[in-house]
Amino acid sequence: MVVITADRNRLGSGVVANRNGEILTAAHVVSGAGTIRVTFADGTETTATVASSDEASDIATLIPGDLPETLVPATLGGAVEVGGPVVAIGNPLGLAASASAGVVSGLDRRADTADGTFAGLIQFDAAVNPGSSGGPLLNAGGLVVGIVVSIADPGKDRAFAGIGFAVPIGTALGGDGPGPQI
Numbered sequence: 001m002v003v004i005t006a007d008r009n010r011l012g013s014g015v016v017a018n019r020n021g022e023i024l025t026a027a028h029v030v031s032g033a034g035t036i037r038v039t040f041a042d043g044t045e046t047t048a049t050v051a052s053s054d055e056a057s058d059i060a061t062l063i064p065g066d067l068p069e070t071l072v073p074a075t076l077g078g079a080v081e082v083g084g085p086v087v088a089i090g091n092p093l094g095l096a097a098s099a100s101a102g103v104v105s106g107l108d109r110r111a112d113t114a115d116g117t118f119a120g121l122i123q124f125d126a127a128v129n130p131g132s133s134g135g136p137l138l139n140a141g142g143l144v145v146g147i148v149v150s151i152a153d154p155g156k157d158r159a160f161a162g163i164g165f166a167v168p169i170g171t172a173l174g175g176d177g178p179g180p181q182i
Helices: none
Strands: 002-006 010-016 023-026 036-039 045-054 059-064 085-090 098-113 116-124 136-139 144-151 164-168
Touching: 002 023, 010 085, 010 144, 023 144, 036 059, 085 116, 085 144, 098 144, 098 164, 116 144
Parallel strands: none
Antiparallel strands: 002 010, 002 036, 010 023, 023 059, 036 045, 045 059, 085 098, 085 136, 098 116, 116 164, 136 144, 144 164
16 A cells, blocks of 8 residues: 655555556546655655546556565455455545455445546445545455545535445456556
C-alpha cells in the first residue's frame, strides 16, 4: 500500500502493481493534480507522474520517480462472491496503513458520485472514508480483487454510511475496457 498526496491537500491510497513500481489508484485522487507525492510502506517518499488515467472507470496508473530498496508488488487477481470476506487497506482520514474487514455485499453495482456514475462495481461493507480511495480491496487469500473508488454518501457529508465500492481488478487492469494496461 502507498499513501498518495496530490497537491498537498488531497489524500488517497494506491497499490504497487508490478516489479517496475507502477501504482494503481483511483483517478479522482490524482486528476488535475500539479504535484503527486507517494510514500511507500518503508517510508520512501518520491514524486510520481500519471502514466494513464481512465475517468470512465476512475482508475489511474502512476509511475514513481524513485523506488524503495526493496519493492514487493501486490498479487493481483482472484475471485469474489457475495458474502465473501474482504479487507480494504488505505489511508482513511490520513490514518496511514489502515485495514478494515467486511464482506462483499453485492456485485455489478452502480454508484453515483461527485466524480461521475460508475458501473460494474464490487459493493462491500468494510469501513472506508476519504483517503481510502485508490487503495486495494483484498480477498481472504490476500489477493487484490479491486481498487476502492467510492462510498455511498446519502447525507452528502463524505462520511462512511456502511457501503463502499471498488472497481474489480480485471477492469482496473483494462480487461473489461480501456483501463490502464499493466
